[in-house]
Every structure is written in C-alpha cells, then in structure tokens.
Amino acid sequence: MAEVHGDDALVRERDDAHRADELERIAEALVFAAAQPVSETYLAQRLPSGTDVRSIMLRLKAFYATRGVNLLQVEDHWAFRTAADLSFALSSDAQEVRKLSRAALEILSVIAYHQPVTRAEIEDIRGVQTSKGTLDVLMEAGWVRFRGRRRTPGRPVTFATTRDFLDHFGLEELRDLPGLEELKGAGLLAGRIPPNFHVPLPSGNDDLSDDEDPITALDLEELGLLPPSGDEPA
C-alpha cells in the first residue's frame, strides 16, 4: 500500500517535472521568436491557465545566464538578447546605432531621472531652452513619450521614458538607472531646490579671497544696481 503511494507520488512528480519542462519550452519559443520584448500577459494567454509565468521565466533566465544569448527582463516584459560581453565578436557589422547629439542625450537623461517631467522643468535643469526637434528626435527614436499632464495651472504635458528606452540601454526597470539612489540621496532629483540646501560660502561673507577684487560703489552703479552717484550709497 505504502509502496503504491510512493510510486504514485513519484509518477506525479515526474509528470510535473515533464509538464514544467514543456511550459518552459513554449515560453522559450515564444520569447525567442520575437525581436521585441514579450509581455507576461501575452505569455500567460499562451500558456495553460494557472501557469506561474514569472517563475518559469526566472528559471529560464537562470538557465540562459551563462550562454551566448541571455534572457533579459524589461519591466514585465522578456526578451532574448546576445550577451553583453560578446559585443567585441558581434559588433563589427552592426547596423548604425542612433547617434544622439549632446543636447538630446542630456535631455534624455533629465527625462529618465526626473520623470514625469515637464518641458519647463527640463529647461530649468539645463538652464537653456530646448531647441525644437530635439524632443522630437527622442520621441521618434521611441525612447521618450508624452506621459500625461501635470495638474497645475496650464496643465503642462509631462514626459517619461518608454520600455524601448529600458531595452535599448539594458535596464530592467527605472530603478536600475545608474547612480539613481545616490542622486536621490543627495536630493538632486527633487523637483524643487530644498530650502536647507547649504553650500559653504567663502569664509566670512566680507572677506574676499585671493582672486576677488573688492566691489566698489562704482561697480554697483555700472551694473545698474545702485542709482547714479549723488544719491546716498546706503
């Protein structure tokens, strides 16, 4: 009796393992066939209902981790990509990767780290107007999208990055952005300048350092900060 039970359990176990292998094969084929990341929702639709897609994908990911092709996660999407350490062997006949201007790259970073962010905020951070077309280039590349509108007067549009952006730069999720935590910790991603942000000033306000000349009333006058002489200098 006990023996039979044991056999049953064994058979069941073997069946389960076989079944899991089959599901893995299907998932593998579905993702492998596609050039674009495939959503877990999609995989769930293609696999028998009740399948734990996530755990299957994690097993596959581990399986492929050491191979020439890796299974990567982009948010809740999955894609096979060649291993990054092999780029030396593959890249020679690579198609041209979109070359970004310095401004475009900077805007892309501001959007990535500060999203959702409005155009005015981007310009505040960069201290310069965004030339027409630069955002357009990023949107056309499929890396930046309109996200929504800020609930402030004027309802300005907010920008955010896309899943293609993550895929392109090999990020699983936004939290993987390089240095994100340090920047956050340093308060550099806060929308507003923190009131307590303190920068040590040159020792003693009135002492001038070596490379400073004392400012004269004439200077101030020239700069239009004082009325023309004759009036009291305060």
Next chain:
Amino acid sequence: MAEVHGDDALVRERDDAHRADELERIAEALVFAAAQPVSETYLAQRLPSGTDVRSIMLRLKAFYATRGVNLLQVEDHWAFRTAADLSFALSSDAQEVRKLSRAALEILSVIAYHQPVTRAEIEDIRGVQTSKGTLDVLMEAGWVRFRGRRRTPGRPVTFATTRDFLDHFGLEELRDLPGLEELKGAGLLAGRIPPNFHVPLPSGNDDLSDDEDPITALDLEELGLLPPSGDEPA
C-alpha cells in the same frame, strides 16, 4: 614527473573546455543576431582561425535539440527556429500586427481631437474624402465608435474614441492629449503658425451634447450593423 604531466594535462583540458564554451557562446550569439541563416564560412571568419566550426555547431545543435528553440542546419548554413512540435502553441491565434496607415492615423487623430465629429467634418479638416474602409479599420481596432447623431439636416452620425483608444495610447483621459503649445514644444508643429490656429481640447465628457441624439437600435440597423428587424436578434 608523471604527476606533473598529469596536472598540466588537466589544466590544459580545463582551459580547452573553457575555450570551447566561449567559442560556442560566440557562435550562438552570431546565429541568433543574424537576419538570415548563417554560413559556416561566415562563422569561421568571426571565430579565431583554426576553429572547427562544424563540430561547435554540432554540439550546439545537440544542446538545443530538446529545447523550445532548435538549431537547424540547411546545407552549410545554420539558423535558430522554434521547435516544430510547438507550432500548436505558437501559431494558434497569432494575429498579424499591422501598422496603421497614414490615412487611418490622420482620421483617428482628427476624431480624437475634434470629437464628437461627423464624417463630413473629418473630410473638411483633412481636405480629402474618407474611404469607407479606413473608418472600418479604426472601428475594428476598437479605437473608434459611433457616439450619436448630430441634430442637423441629414442627422449625420458622430464619431468618438473609445476606452480602448485611451488604453492603447497610454492616456488617462482625453484631456491628456497634448495641446498646441506642447505640439510646438516637441517640434511636431514647426514654422509659422497662423494666429487663428488652434488645437481643440477634447472634453472627456461622455454625455451627449445638446445638438446630439443618442444612437438607437434603428440607427444601427440603418448603418448596417444590425440585421433588419423582424429577424430574431439571437
């Protein structure tokens, strides 16, 4: 002496195995990333000279034989293909994804911004006739719906976008559609824009406006979307 030899041999063997693994990884990545089946000549060019390409490929073939993706040989060319026995899982209801035509995009955008809008109004904005098929495509995609009938002579049907439309384009509400300033800011509208130019702000309101009547079953029948009454509605 013999012992030392033995150690050397072992190290050499391990190195060889490691080297073979690396070659296998490169070959695997090369075949994966190629748009066409890859010739052994090509692989030989990419791998260190003297590499036995055939034996590497045969090892890879064996490795993939039981997986969801197989390495197939076509004469002296190699390609990955999803396993034939999985076709049931892959092809079942795979729908071909089609890019929306330029005309369809334009009509969809006019409906989105100007809704509720009649067909005549769409044509007035676009300056060309709307082919019947294009609206059908948009309805079929589930992005456009009949909304009501305008209370003007001829009682033309009005069109509006659907909930699916918002979902697909990642909008929370219609008011999230970028306005004139944002379109300009993103470089989508360029050059001189006449002063009377404006981009409507579609209201998210689903209630019919004063000049609209609801669509009735009779209307749907007229539009050919319901069988003529008399037939049982099933």
Next chain:
Amino acid sequence: MSPADGRERARGDVPMDAHWQADERAVHEAELVVDIAGFEGPLDLLLHLARNQKVDLSRISVLALAEQYIAFIESARSIRLELAADYLVMAAWLAFLKSRLLIPQPHKDDGPSGEEMASALAFRLKRLEAMRDAATRLVNRNRLGRDVFARGAPEHIPVERTSAFEASLYDLLQAYASLRQREAVMQVTIERRQVWSLADARLILARLMGGLSDWTVLDDYLLRYVGDPRQRVSAIASAFAASLEMVREGRLEIRQDEAFAPIYVRLGENPMTEDEIAELEARNG
C-alpha cells in the same frame, strides 16, 4: 567638428565636441579666449567656470564664480561678440547676487538672502553636473544594436490579442500635427498680399501712357486700373519708382507743383514703342 564650428570665434580653434572635457574649453585665465558658441547656455558656462575652481562643487566660491562670469561676459562684449539675452540676464542676476553677498541685507527684507540665492545656484550647478554624469554613464552602457543584439530573424511577432493594429501616440500626434500644419500652410498662401513688382509697374505704365501727350494725374489712372483697394499702396509705390526710372530714360516727363500735390505725367521725347512693350510683356510672362 560640430556645426557650430563655422561660427566666428574670437581666437583659438576649440573642438566643440569635446564637451565633457572642460579643460579644452574656451576660457583661459591668462589669455582671454572667448567662445560663447561652445556653451549651451549660461548655466553651462557657469558650470565650466566652477570646474575651473578645481574644487568639489559643494565647496565652490559662488562669489568668485559670479565675478568670473561677469568678467567673462564683459570681455565678450568688449570684443563685440553677440550674446544671447539669457547670458546677459544671468550676468545681471549674478551681479545682484554679488551685491547681496557683499552687503548683508537686513532681515526684514522679504527677498531671498544672498546665501539662499547662492545655495540655489550651487544646487542648480550640482544638479546639471549630475545629469551630465548620468548621461555619460547612460550612453556608455551596453546598448541594443551596438553591444547587444536582438533576434535577427524574428519568426513572428507576438501580439497582444486585443488590437491587431499597432500605432504609438507619437505616430498619432505626428499625423495630427502635420495634417493641421498642411491646412495652416494653405491658409497662409491664400492670404498672401498681392504686390506689384517694378517690372509689373513699368509695363502697366507703358501701356497706360500709350496715347497720352498731355499732363495727366498719375494716381487717377492707377486707381482706376487697380480694382482691389488692398493693392493700391503697393501699386502707387511701385509705379512711382518705375516712373522715375522711365523719366531718366526719356520715356516720361513728370511734374509736381509742390509737396503732396498731385503728380502729373506725360509722354517723354522717347516714348516706348509697341515692340518694346510687347517685349516687356513677354519678359514678365
């Protein structure tokens, strides 16, 4: 190297694309080389100057920075380099900041204190620098299509079953914007004002003057000839200019009794022949 290279420089040939490497940039302490074109706005210039202090950004001397910036702007102006307005605005703001830092304000003043303004500026510089670093790190990651590759021959593209059609919001907006743009451009063409060219005016005058040997008021004829009132100004101006030319050639005589009085014209000693008029017509199309 960059498109900005064609721009006129004061001195020195600085490669514009060596963006991140501040060392090679345009400002040198000793010899004054000024190149505004290499900077992306005043904040970029300030960040560059701050880096020249060679200290951690949180320990920069904002006062010294303000001085350097103002000196830079002054020298740029002295060699008549054209400066964008925002550079001047920044200079004015920094001069104001400088005054706040040097002359402690009584506390009742409701504006921000010099220290607050200075730390706000330092924060902005730090944040910009952080974004620059982030951009560098981002661009140096293993990128798809350069270091990492997707499936080269996808077998079929899995689709979310809900929609068989694919389009992005960007596609949609681009379609809408270019559609509306087309429409806008068409309106502009329709609205365009009709202008008489000098050649037009010359031909019209030649035709008008055909049988006139006596003094005639030019305006009367022109206004009769020009139906559309919106064209009158252009017509009179062009006709007047053309008539002066024709007087010089002896084809017309012209007379005005006093300022603002009517202008009289009559045929000159060497009027245009039919053939000459025909030739003019052919040339004007």
